[in-house]
Amino acid sequence: MGRWQLAVGILYHVLQSMTANSVRAGWGEPVIQSAATALIEFAYAHGVPIVITQGLRTIAEQDRLYAQGRTKPGQIVTNAKGGYSYHNFDVAIDFALLLPDGSVSWDIRRDGDGDGIADWSEVVADANRIGWEWGGDWTSFKDLPHFQMDFGLSTSDYRAGKRPTQVQLNAVTEKIAQSIQ
Helix, strand or coil, X not given: CXXXXXXXXXXXXXXXXXXXXXXXXXXXXXXXXXXXXXXXXXXXXXXXXXXXXXXXXCHHHHHHHHHXXXXXXXXXXXXXXXXXXXXXXXXXEEEEEECCCCCEECCCCCCCCCCCCCHHHHHHHHHHHHCCEEHHHCCCCCCCCEEECCCCCCHHHHXXXXXXXXXXXXXXXXXXXXXXX
């Protein structure tokens, strides 16, 4: 299989994975789907295929993750209880690096494209360019696979029923369009 055929196959796999997550998540705001798609495409253009591993989480799913490492076996992977994660409001995603064999990796030092820059860093730079906030920039709990667009709203605002304004959504759409040029 040639490099181009492999690349197309990987991209198809990534988009299929994202589509499956999108259907489950519902992508409350189309701009979030556009931003996630743009991130996949930008990363891929740098030779760094990624896959979206998580979008929307139900309150129950979030509570199960919160229990991990506390009252259930495993490592602590979140500091947010159900209703206190941006995943619960469909404005956050998690990602992993997609390896040539179809498996995934969370190795932040991996340089699979051999350009001397860690693939993870390339994805984070692309995400920031689009407007995603990276969980790795947080001071209290570093969530390296996490990106979110909170639109200036807290999880308390979302729980109270507030949503991004059309102006805020349009600003993200414009940022995505500008980053493509």
